[in-house]
Amino acid sequence: IGISIYPDDGTNKVELIKNANTALKRAKKNGAAHYQLYSANMNIESFKNFQLETDLHTAIKNGELYIEYQPKVDIKLQKATSAEALIRWKHPLWGDVSPMEFITIAEESNYHREISEFVIDTVCMQVNEWERKGIDFNTISFNLSAKDFLKSSLISTLKAAINRYHINPNHLEIELTEGTLLQETSVVQDQIEQVKAMGITLALDDFGTGYSSIHYLKKLPSDTIKIDRSFIHHIHKNAEDRIIVKSIIELSKGLKKTVVAEGVENEDQYSILRSIGCDLIQGYYYSKSVSAKRMTEFFEMKQIKPVSCNTIVPVNRRRYYRVDFPYFPLHTEMTIVSFNGKAVSLGTTDVIVLDIGLGGLRFQSHLRLKPHDNILYKFRTTLIGKDITFNGTIVRFEEKEQDIFEYGVELQISEADRDELAQVLNKITLQMKQNP
Numbered sequence: 001i002g003i004s005i006y007p008d009d010g011t012n013k014v015e016l017i018k019n020a021n022t023a024l025k026r027a028k029k030n031g032a033a034h035y036q037l038y039s040a041n042m043n044i045e046s047f048k049n050f051q052l053e054t055d056l057h058t059a060i061k062n063g064e065l066y067i068e069y070q071p072k073v074d075i076k077l078q079k080a081t082s083a084e085a086l087i088r089w090k091h092p093l094w095g096d097v098s099p100m101e102f103i104t105i106a107e108e109s110n111y112h113r114e115i116s117e118f119v120i121d122t123v124c125m126q127v128n129e130w131e132r133k134g135i136d137f138n139t140i141s142f143n144l145s146a147k148d149f150l151k152s153s154l155i156s157t158l159k160a161a162i163n164r165y166h167i168n169p170n171h172l173e174i175e176l177t178e179g180t181l182l183q184e185t186s187v188v189q190d191q192i193e194q195v196k197a198m199g200i201t202l203a204l205d206d207f208g209t210g211y212s213s214i215h216y217l218k219k220l221p222s223d224t225i226k227i228d229r230s231f232i233h234h235i236h237k238n239a240e241d242r243i244i245v246k247s248i249i250e251l252s253k254g255l256k257k258t259v260v261a262e263g264v265e266n267e268d269q270y271s272i273l274r275s276i277g278c279d280l281i282q283g284y285y286y287s288k289s290v291s292a293k294r295m296t297e298f299f300e301m302k303q304i305k306p307v308s309c310n311t312i313v314p315v316n317r318r319r320y321y322r323v324d325f326p327y328f329p330l331h332t333e334m335t336i337v338s339f340n341g342k343a344v345s346l347g348t349t350d351v352i353v354l355d356i357g358l359g360g361l362r363f364q365s366h367l368r369l370k371p372h373d374n375i376l377y378k379f380r381t382t383l384i385g386k387d388i389t390f391n392g393t394i395v396r397f398e399e400k401e402q403d404i405f406e407y408g409v410e411l412q413i414s415e416a417d418r419d420e421l422a423q424v425l426n427k428i429t430l431q432m433k434q435n436p
């Protein structure tokens, strides 16, 4: 049973039924004989997933999905010679939704076929444009999940797109993870042969994170190895990672495969990779994913320069004095109280508050949220024995590390509450001065 309740979960019949249906889907996931209320018992994360699931079907139709390209830079030439196509979803309310969040949702629904067809079509159309413009590049790669790759229609979809845009299939590369290749081996083997016969190359993505890497290195006719960014991340600090990456490079080269290092973010990582003979570099050191237009400019550059890091000077936007919690970040419960002007009742999610002032606060979470006036959050915590709650909207955010986000919140509180908060903060400041 899926349940929605008037007026919180909808003010008309259509909306109430739609939300009850969404709740029903969720209830079914838990197995037989379950019920689910539309929003209660859901925390922000499941609420978001919920909404993404219902909105996905209109995303393609409304043009909310699009593709960005991230350059792969040839270390010797210092030139962008290839690129990876990455899918993006600009959701009207949740903002930029990561593919990590919606690809799995898509795979559980019927939309994943539409999505992979959209990716293939868009990439081929773009390759056609670059070919017509006489742009010099090697390959444009795109990602296919196991489900995409195992579909019997894949080959005809690829052929149709290649013919539609009259492109050279040598310009295409498919990125697959080991996980994909471990499935139903005979079907996979057959698909691989057909793809290769068309002239499309194959890349082994996230290399090093699977189980039988070396075995696959030998068995798989992949042309490219992409070393997972978890090995690159500490390469300048960790000797073991350096040895592993160096060995992967030597091994791959011996097998005549091209090696790409993923997630290269700084000069130290880059220098090491250069000294140990890596072929291609992909990562924020050169560029994040960009529009096709910007990618064209990258291809046209004789040499690509790294983005100078740390050029963004944090501006102090705070109007009020703040109390920092450097030693004991403040555990706080967060929930959404209204969404798009409508009240919702959700469970809470734990976040960590780093500092708090009369104007706002800063917190960290693994959730991806977007600054938006139409989403009102409620925070609840305890400060020196006092229960404190306040509402606020997210006004800025920054990705601190992979999957850790930092948010700036502007508080929306009454003057009386502000006075009360001021008293508490003053007390804390005094105490911290005496004993940090």
Ligand code: C2E
Residues within 6 Å of the ligand: 070, 085, 086, 087, 098, 099, 100, 103, 119, 142, 143, 144, 145, 148, 175, 205, 206, 229, 262, 263, 264, 265, 282, 283, 284, 285, 288, 289, 402
């Ligand atoms: P992936 O294939 O490993 O793609 C690389 C991811 O690393 C991208 O995240 C990219 O933005 C990010 N990245 C690139 N350079 C750096 C760096 O220097 N530092 C850090 N921290 N990250 C970097 P994105 O775009 O969020 O994609 C995440 C994953 O979603 C992809 O991982 C891929 O598995 C999947 N994905 C993306 N597009 C598609 C698609 O069209 N179809 C399918 N099935 N999956 C896709």
Ligand code: CA
Residues within 6 Å of the ligand: 084, 143, 175, 205
């Ligand atoms: Ca990839």
Ligand code: CA
Residues within 6 Å of the ligand: 205, 206, 226, 228, 262
């Ligand atoms: Ca990867």
